[in-house]
Amino acid sequence: MTRRRMIAISAAAAGMALLPPHGKAAQGAVTWQGEAMGAQASLVIHHPDRAMAQRLTNDVVAEVRRLERIFSLYRDDSDLTHLNRQRFLIAPPRELVDILQQCRDVRMLTGGAFDPTVQPLWDAYRRHFSTPGASEAGPSAQVVRECLRRVGLDWVASSPDRIELSVPGAALTLNGIAQGYVTDRVVDLLKAGGIESSLVDMGESHAIGSAPGDRPWRVGVSDPLDSTRILKVLEVEDRAVATSSPFGFRFDEAGIFSHIIDPRSGATPQRHASVTVVAGQAALADALSTAFNLMDADAITAAVHGNADVEVHILSHEGGWTRIGA
Template identity: 80%
Template sequence: MMNARMTRRRMIGISAAAAGMVLLPPRGGAAAEAVTWQGEAMGAQASLIIHHPDRDKAERLVEATVAEVRRLERIFSLYREDSDLTLLNGQGFLVMPSPEMVDILRQSRAAWELTGGAFDPTVQPLWDLYRRHFSTPGASEAGPPSEAVAERVTRVGLDRIACSPDRIDLSVPGSALTLNGIAQGYVTDRVVDLLKAGGIERSMVDMGESRAIGSAPGNRPWRIGISDPLDKASILTVLDVEDRAVATSSPFGFCFDREGNFSHIIDPRSGATPQRHASVTVVAGQAALADALSTAFNLMDADAIAASVRMQAGVEAHVLSLRGEWTKFTAWDGRRL
């Protein structure tokens, strides 16, 4: 039985994550001394490891990173009453939106097109429906009525949002956005840009999703362990990454119901919560893209995942089946066991 209180998001850091990844010491020994930070970003556990010969400069970069994360939270957070996203959802429009809001919606649209609509941040009305249903005492274990689900689906569709540097409009009454499937990756990418501008050539950044800058100490790859979604203490496979982002999503990360039949990964096209795969890990150049695709691929079959991966150079997907079998998809051959 799944724990409905298990965290929805995941972290890479010194300790294991609920859904899926662990930063391991590089091969050949422990990492060199570094400036590290652990905290919270966008509602997720976050960590930062900076290798720099000037410790004072490294600490100043950590302070700048935390300030940037807090600034972006005031734009993207679904739970802050003063965020731009909360204002947009509440009034249905946003005048003179921040450049970051316009940019994240542009990247969301690209992921929406790449996945045939499987990634869609306008899924929030369906999330609210499931949350309210299962938080009601005596709620049916069969889930919300099919008619209610169908009605909420009519509010979903990223193609019906008007977005420009001057204004964003949610044209469908009752529609709303959640950026939880991409914002952590987006924030991670912004932090990477900040650190690179500060001269950092070697770092592991995790602001809810992770991205490596350069190689680990000793010119070795950073090693990321992918955990069993049902047993976070068990590492199923290890990925070596350099200058790449990694994101993992699993339907077992959070479920609305105690029996685990209704996952947080909701198909925006049907309103259903299918469990096609045990987990999906995506490696990409950008954390925002890896974040969005790891969610969407959980809703797609093998052929659809292969087709999407072939359309995006530098992307690979590691899919764990419900039977415990791994399949790797790459942009070069589409599918490789």
């Protein structure tokens, strides 16, 4: 029940040409293929110094692996898994404390529509629809109410010394923000290594500088029902783009219950076909695109009011687009 997404990073130092991951590599280019954050990954670094390209490649792969061991919900040895299992962590990783603070900021901005403590509800839907003969109406109202008692970041205490889940049965998921956070970290590594032009795509996209020819990068927004069909193209420079859709994963065959669960009600409303957010950081774009799927256009407008850093593109179920902000 994970979303499998292709990760592709193509990075170039100043003056070097960018090539597609499977194209002919320029002199000094280093390539890597494997798996990262639960998806197939490819990485191409173009640099006049091949040794530098290899070092950057190694650094990116090592950093992604390190962050997986902190944030992954699907690894038994991750810090997040340990936290959910024992309800506390002593001397937690700095990145885990940082991402929880970002979660608090987005939760406040969205009126509670984004909350990483929603995991008990996700587990309840999974258990229900994994049971033979389960009701098509979903988990009972009583089950949802019981889960909601464990939901809420107010129940999570976090500091550089300790993170604690104060309610029995509480659990965190960072699936709505972690890929954006990792994307931002990869961008930081590439910039520190002298990369001035790159489009980093780790499920969420982040453009470094401009594309070859001093043009904006072009990021396609796919049809949520057909990933091969591009419905909209956004032009970005030094900006991140994230898209979330209730069609990304649905628990039931009828498609009524999606993976985007409202932490305030426990329901899985499908207000929009997809929501795409453009922002300065991929973590923010990632989290907002998730939360905005649970909010109407007026609430989204209020959330981004006065924030020139955020631009929102909403795809309706009828196929129309609404743009908010920027």
